[in-house]
Amino acid sequence: MQGPLIDSLTRQGITRRTFLKYCATLASMMALPPTAGRAMAEAMAAAKRPSVIWLPFQECTGCTESITRSHSPTIEGMIFDMISLDYQETLMAAAGFQAEEARHNAMKENAGKYLLIVDGSIPLAIDGAYSCIGGRSNVDILKEAAAGCAAIVAMGSCASYGGIPKANPNPTGAVSVADVIKDKPIVNIPGCPPIPVVMTGVLAHYLTFGALPELDDKGRPKAFFGDTIHDRCYRRPFYDQGKFAKTFDDEGARNGWCLFELGCKGPVTHNACATVKWNGGTSWPVESGHGCLGCSEPDFWDAGGFYKALSTPADPLRFAAAAAVVGAGAGVAVSFANRAKKDAAKTAHETTTLADLEK
Ligand code: SF4
Ligand code: SF4
Structure with a gap:
């Protein structure tokens, strides 16, 4: 098994054996056959880093904290070495026009192929003016970014269902990603915040099989949300x-x-x-x-x-x-x-x- 992820894991002191075990556990959590663990490890180790654009909208940053501030270093964190996170305004070094330029470049260079992650709800009241980035409303940016993506991950309860911003009386007219975007595959990973390993599992599935995992009637991965x-x-x-x-x-x-x-x-x-x-x-x-x-x-x-x-x-x-x-x-x-x-x-x-x- 070779590739940038394995190199990175080795540098962090995580062995190949530990990584294989982790993938086997992940596969079993996702109700995949026993052979899927090794396939997942091979695919992730060899995968070309897909472009990911992560848009934080009307949110508290709890979802980003959940994914990035678990104990460190984590294998979950290392999985992010597998993707090219081309835009995430909370994590990226660039700011302002430079950040917006990075997003536009990623969208142009990876048209039709990039994965879009959204956390936070989308306010629609007064033409989306309650939450704007670089003078543009969240809803405008979402529509623009969704047009060229391969699939969308709605991360957290706000992006999945509107969450706390949508709570009565919902002054900003907050809605979910699926309320706005109707023509793209969307996977909801609800939770306030969501569990990091669920995000990792969805990413691993996407990298391994090139598709989103099986979903329930509320758009959630059945493997993690099938039981109460x-x-x-x-x-x-x-x-x-x-x-x-x-x-x-x-x-x-x-x-x-x-x-x-x-x-x-x-x-x-x-x-x-x-x-x-x-x-x-x-x-x-x-x-x-x-x-x-x-x-x-x-x-x-x-x-x-x-x-x-x-x-x-x-x-x-x-x-x-x-x-x-x-x-x-x-x-x-x-x-x-x-x-x-x-x-x-x-x-x-x-x-x-x-x-x-x-x-
Ligand atoms: S125990 Fe319930 S409320 Fe707490 S994080 Fe899990 S699903 Fe959410
Ligand atoms: S067994 Fe009791 S504590 Fe556990 S989930 Fe059910 S109601 Fe809650």
Whole structure:
């Protein structure tokens, strides 16, 4: 395996073996066959660095911080050696006219081939005047840059769904990338902020296969957003046993019980936090004692209710009691009850969304 990435990794003290292992893990996280890890490593090592233009619009820079300020050096960071990041106003040395010239040159030289990353929402009110760069509105720049790109990555909840800038009363008329651009492939990587390894996975897939990964009905990569937080949460056995913390410092909280009744939105939130975790796999919000806020769902923020339990009945014991009345023997009753409560919870969760909180 040869190439600029391997050279760069070697300089950072990361071995070929570690990189192969990383690619195998990435492939397995993306539900690709076992051979895909090696293919991914070979492709990434040999890939010509595609031009990437990254446009930060109406945002807080949290997405850029998330990707670039994880622990250092990271293999995620090294993946960025695989691309030619030709414009990113927060990270680039150039500024002003020089920066705009770099963007125009990259768009011209790589017409039809460059990858466009957008973070932040796009304000449409008063002709887009709420957010301008070099005297031009975000919406103008987005349309211009999207016209010549091969595909778009909408990074973070703002670019994916409008996010916090779109929250009621949405004074700037903020919308998502997909609300503006209708004729390009778009992958949404929501999260406030998004998980760095998800971004890496999408880039690795694009570099390896020349295409975006399979998406769900909200434009998210299925490999990372196919399950809910609740599906993979390590506190799930407590949910199934009906053991819920009632306050953040009660006995249940100290014993690591489920945070559903403290407002956890894990049952209706699709993201990979429970498996990938944060800060290099150190921990994630639920492991740190706080319920999921639902930051990767379209209704994030306006749905609110961060400390209010979902309307979904989280009452497994109710099903246990019903089964005990009907049951033919304690063992069967418990087994039936467990099954019933899981089915009921699953059915209820499948039909409950963050929007239900607004009702
Ligand atoms: S409700 Fe939240 S804390 Fe409880 S099991 Fe589900 S995701 Fe985990
Ligand atoms: S646990 Fe929930 S709110 Fe927290 S980062 Fe993950 S998806 Fe977002």
